[in-house]
Amino acid sequence: MLRTQTQLFLAFLRIGLFGFGGGPSMIPLVHQEVVERHAWMDDETFADVLAIGNTLPGPIATKMAGYIGYRVGGVLGALNALIAVIVPVIVAMVALLGLYARHGDQRWVQGMGQGVVPVVMVMMAKLTWDFFAKSRASLGWLVTLTMGAVAGGLIYWLGVHPGLVIGALLLAALLRPEPRRTASEASK
Template identity: 45%
Template structure:
């Protein structure tokens, strides 16, 4: 089991061959193991990129995830494309997308008849039902990590307020997710600018004194 300290390690520089090999293995693994759509794959991608191979930091993953949510298209392919591009440019982006979607696409084409026949079987339904709690637990774990970082960065009350406001906007007012993400990105930029400005003024005041 990896510790939280491993999540804070700096990304590793890699040779082209090794980077592409790791990328293919990671994207095939997330594409094949992932079940339940984009949100369920996010913790798997995070584990590969942050914990296992340390291509990026945990904070950068959160920023990438926020930006990816504002763009159209499946979240998993956007993450695969970015990680590949981050590692080895356009070649990496293409390989990342293909490695993520190609194995499952081929499997669906080859096994479609079998899946259609077994989809109504009790055993298959039981297997699918057993997977759902695992997905919930993985998403909950990732949410906890992000919430903990928000608590440390913003403070308890501001982090709690941001969470409540986001819940109201998404679940009660039904504001589109992309708009909520953009609003919070704008708030984060403003918050960072304000904190930097206040600290700069304080340092200047102490220097004058």
């Protein structure tokens, strides 16, 4: 129990410390800790948690920390993970805003923000590729590309909120009828 709580705290502390760029940039870090390092859930479950988390209001990092913490360590785990992911952000925000207030006109301060952008872009691209590969393996090329194009069109061209697109897909999956089983499948 103590070991699990310690692992939860350290995992989400790393996420809070290195998740520059906000909630979406933390998602690859959460994936690294939760799926790859600790194996608290698999890729499919992580994708489901991410999808549902995106449909709910509020920051994605805290929603994921709370749920994963609860799943791994109960109520104490949820609190533990939330504190671990929030405290570094609060401390960094106060420190960086103080630094920016004093030295915001300096080139090195402006370069700090610009230097993080390519790293976050690469992290998001890797996560996107991982999700694409997973989707392609379960749905096939055509369905994956079609769903991606339709979702991209709705979000970027028509301005539909991503949470609504994800919610519609979840609802469609829930309402989709079960495929009929043949007599030979039913007897197995």
